[in-house]
Amino acid sequence: MTSPTLLRVGRTWLPEDRAESQIRSIAFDVPGSGAGAIEVEMTYAAEPGAVLDLGLEGPRGYVGWSGGARSRVVVSEGWATPGYVPQPVEPGMWSVLIGLHRVPASGAAMELTVRAAEPSVVEEHRRISPEEPAPASASARPRAGRERGLPSVDGMQWLAGDFHSHTVHSDGSLPVGGLAALAVSRGLDFLAVTDHNTISHHAQLPSVGGRHGITLVPGQEVTRDVGHANVFGDVGLVDFRSPPETWAAQAESRGGLMSINHPLAGDCAWLLPVDRPQVAEVWHSSWAQVPTWGAPLAWWLQTSATTPIGGSDFHTEGSDGLPGSPTTWVLAEGDDILGAVRAGRTAVSAGVDGPLLLRDGDGVVALGAEGLILTGFGQRRCVLREDRVRVRAWDGPCWLEDGTRAVHALSP
Structure with a gap:
């Protein structure tokens, strides 16, 4: 049995479209008593510099967003593609959200299709979604x-x-x-x-x-x-x-x-x-x-x-x-x-496990800091000669840096 097509549209997005509005909405109707699930598929020509994002809105409001990570998503009451909230596919006006993230001078040619989906399609999407791993023992792990x-x-x-x-x-x-x-x-x-x-x-x-x-x-x-x-x-x-x-x-x-x-x-x-x-x-x-x-x-x-x-x-x-x-x-x-x-x-x-700098009253405690330099905005630079040391410090941001001025830790 062929699933009903609720929307099919092709469009080439131009730089002028992006300049007018980055987020576009393309409406479609879910008729009658609704559908068990809907599948949205959006593809576009792989022109250099073209990036289009994908999202969905329903009669209840915002459903979800997958950005440029996926070209096919499914939504049903029992399960939805990660990034989308599972919910009944109610009758009424829905909208596919298209994000014009990058549109080259030649444009981005898009093909968009929305179908009512059978349970087997939802299960297909669920199978390709990564499985959750079994957790290791969470007991007695020190902070x-x-x-x-x-x-x-x-x-x-x-x-x-x-x-x-x-x-x-x-x-x-x-x-x-x-x-x-x-x-x-x-x-x-x-x-x-x-x-x-x-x-x-x-x-x-x-x-x-x-x-x-x-x-x-x-x-x-x-x-x-x-x-x-x-x-x-x-x-x-x-x-x-x-x-x-x-x-x-x-x-x-x-x-x-x-x-x-x-x-x-x-x-x-x-x-x-x-x-x-x-x-x-x-x-x-x-x-x-x-x-x-x-x-x-x-x-x-x-x-x-x-x-x-x-x-x-x-x-x-x-x-x-x-x-x-x-x-x-x-x-x-x-x-x-x-x-x-x-x-x-x-x-x-x-x-x-690296060098660390923590506020302590009117001072700071530096750990793993031997040979590093304590400094801050407009402050003197102090070479620390111990691995763990407490020193008086100024009010305001401070940090630990090395001889190349690469920062290893900071504290407000």
Whole structure:
């Protein structure tokens, strides 16, 4: 039996189309009593420089987004392609969302088809989705701070984690469980899972984190061509189509927290006004490609009231950094990761086991720091002669660097 075709359209997108609006919506009708499932297929000519993204909206609102990671997706009540929220395919007007990410001068020729799908099609999609791994034993794993001998402070502990990672729910290669297992193997206590323009992964995080013995922080990378921002917390979707200047307020009003991502980064740098953002990804894994690059510190200087965090931006092995490269340390009460960030109790290091710099009252404690240089904006440079040392320090940002001026750790 041939599944009914609900939409078939071909169009060549031109640079003028992208200039007018980056996100386009193509409507289609699900008639009668609805459908058991729908399958969306979008292909385009592989012209140099052409990149089109894919998403979906239904009568209930936003369904999901796969960006440029997939050309075929399926949605049903029982299961949906990662990146999309499972739901009944109700009758009414639906819309395919097309993101004109890059459109060359010659244009991007697109073919789009939407079909009502049989259960066998849903099962086909489910079979090719990566399987969750069986977790290793999560018992008796010490926290990273305790392993490194970091003292508790007023009952709070230093926890090690990463605030930027991706799974198959956007353009990553691992399912949520696979990412959790990798993060645990890297010695992390927590990991924010921040898939692009979707929260379809949020429902899995508590159970998967519990099975693997790691705190998985709900996140979403709100992604536009003018900049990317991570919203942390189980706060519902912050729609990337809404004005970027409202993202932080939306997050805060729902009990979440927003961070500016990789403010200096190729074609995904932050291109919007910056007025002392509360939190920013000062240390992104791309810094490792040019360790002596001073621009991230210069950007931080201009926003020095900003709480710094770090993110690997992990997608797949061999791309970006592995989870914990860099590592963000938070001084947390229990597992209140976001509360620690709100209070500014963070530090960032190149890795879990590398040199570390932590605030301690009117001073800083440096670990693994023998031979490194302690300095800050406009401050003297002090060579440290012990592996673990506490020194008096100034108010404001400081960091550890080596003789080449490559940064190994920083602290607000």
